[in-house]
Amino acid sequence: MSYNVNNDLPENAVLSVQNVGKTFTLHLQESQRLPVLHGLTFDVPRGACIVLGGESGAGKSTVMKMIYGSYGTDSGRILLRHQETVMDLVTAQPRQVLAARRETLGYVSQFLRAVPRVPALDVVAEPLIERGISRETARERAGELLTRLSISTRLWKLPPATFSGGEQQRVNIARGFIIERPLLLLDEPTASLDARNRGVVIELIRESLGRGTGMLAIFHDADVREAVADMTVDVQSFTPAREQAAA
Ligand SMILES: Nc1ncnc2c1ncn2[C@@H]1O[C@H](COP(=O)(O)OP(=O)(O)OP(=O)(O)O)[C@@H](O)[C@H]1O
Ligand SMILES: [Mg+2]
Numbered sequence: 241m242s243y244n245v246n247n248d249l250p251e252n253a254v255l256s257v258q259n260v261g262k263t264f265t266l267h268l269q270e271s272q273r274l275p276v277l278h279g280l281t282f283d284v285p286r287g288a289c290i291v292l293g294g295e296s297g298a299g300k301s302t303v304m305k306m307i308y309g310s311y312g313t314d315s316g317r318i319l320l321r322h323q324e325t326v327m328d329l330v331t332a333q334p335r336q337v338l339a340a341r342r343e344t345l346g347y348v349s350q351f352l353r354a355v356p357r358v359p360a361l362d363v364v365a366e367p368l369i370e371r372g373i374s375r376e377t378a379r380e381r382a383g384e385l386l387t388r389l390s391i392s393t394r395l396w397k398l399p400p401a402t403f404s405g406g407e408q409q410r411v412n413i414a415r416g417f418i419i420e421r422p423l424l425l426l427d428e429p430t431a432s433l434d435a436r437n438r439g440v441v442i443e444l445i446r447e448s449l450g451r452g453t454g455m456l457a458i459f460h461d462a463d464v465r466e467a468v469a470d471m472t473v474d475v476q477s478f479t480p481a482r483e484q485a486a487a
Contacts, residue, residue: 249319249326254344254423254454255284255307260316260330262302276302280316280478284423284454289445291469292458294476300458301350303475304425307456308347309337320344321422342370346424348416350431352408354400361386361396364414371419378418385414388440405432417444424448426457430464442467 249256260280266272276299284290292300305311307318309329318329322344327336341347354363361382368378386396389410395403400411409432416424426445430438438461445468449455459465465472 248317249321250283250285252285253283253319254286254321255456256317256319257282257303257307258317258319260303260306260318261314262299262306262311263314275480277475277478278480280475282473284456285470286422286454287449287452288470289449289455289457289468291465291472292456293472293474294479298476298479300475301427304347304427304456304458308341308345308425309334344422346416346419346421348412348424348426348429350409350428352400352412352415354408354411356401357399359397360391360400360403360411363400363411364418367415367419381418382414385418386411388444389414389437390440406434406437409433410437413441413444417448420448420451420453422452423454423456426455426459428458428460431460435463438464 248258258281260277262275262277264274264276266274280303282290292303294300302311306313307329309332313330316330320327320329320340322340327340329337329340332340352363358366361379364382364386365375365378368381369375383393383396391407391410391414395407400408403411409429413429416426416429430441433441442464445455445457449468455468457468459469
């Protein structure tokens with residue numbers, strides 16, 4: 241069974257991406273193959289922020305989605321320290337991936353996928369409630385985070401579907417930070433935020449790193465990147481040469 245592979249995960253790492261390859265098959269274009277990644281290798285240590293760099297289209301979000309289990313991985317291993325075990329996310333069963341998401345693996349995607357009609361406060365509180373925390377305590381904690389991120393109380397009772405891009409992004413960040421898991425994936429969390437709110441996100445990231453969370457992040461803004469990055473992985477250097485498709 242490909243589940244316990246402890247020996248190959250460095251002691252201080254929460255995640256180890258080893259020799260990962262990914263090729264998309266474009267079914268709408270005569271099954272044309274698009275090689276995106278080859279030999280991608282890096283670790284995410286506890287308490288460290290590893291940033292994925294490289295130009296648009298290099299494959300940064302693809303890496304996040306493979307780790308989160310939204311995309312399959314063609315080759316290599318993605319080892320995650322999950323509770324007392326080490327899980328290879330490349331071969332893990334769907335229910336193991338779901339267990340990892342619940343306990344170990346957080347993800348702040350670029351866009352909030354809000355359930356219709358659920359008020360912003362509950363969208364943020366939900367991960368805590370799922371963990372068995374009382375609704376009242378969870379809402380209190382959600383309110384604190386929304387306040388820090390300058391979402392006025394007027395909006396808390398409203399579903400985020402009609403919020404501005406930046407407001408939705410802040411709700412998404414609050415939801416991502418309300419519970420702490422050992423690994424947090426951040427895909428451009430500050431792309432539509434002003435400088436003040438970017439500062440708050442930098443604080444949240446630093447606090448969480450200080451408590452030992454490992455982070456893997458993509459940052460649109462150089463100031464955020466410089467403030468929190470311990471190391472940058474240039475995804476482009478693992479991108480196979482691609483034919484420039486004529487438009
Ligand atoms: N589901 C998919 N099917 C086919 N091709 C895909 C799919 N997802 C991504 N790609 C392709 O893979 C390449 C990498 O995409 P990805 O979104 O990972 O880039 P990125 O580095 O995150 O770019 P950006 O900085 O613009 O967000 C792109 O050429 C993209 O078109
Ligand atoms: Mg991307």
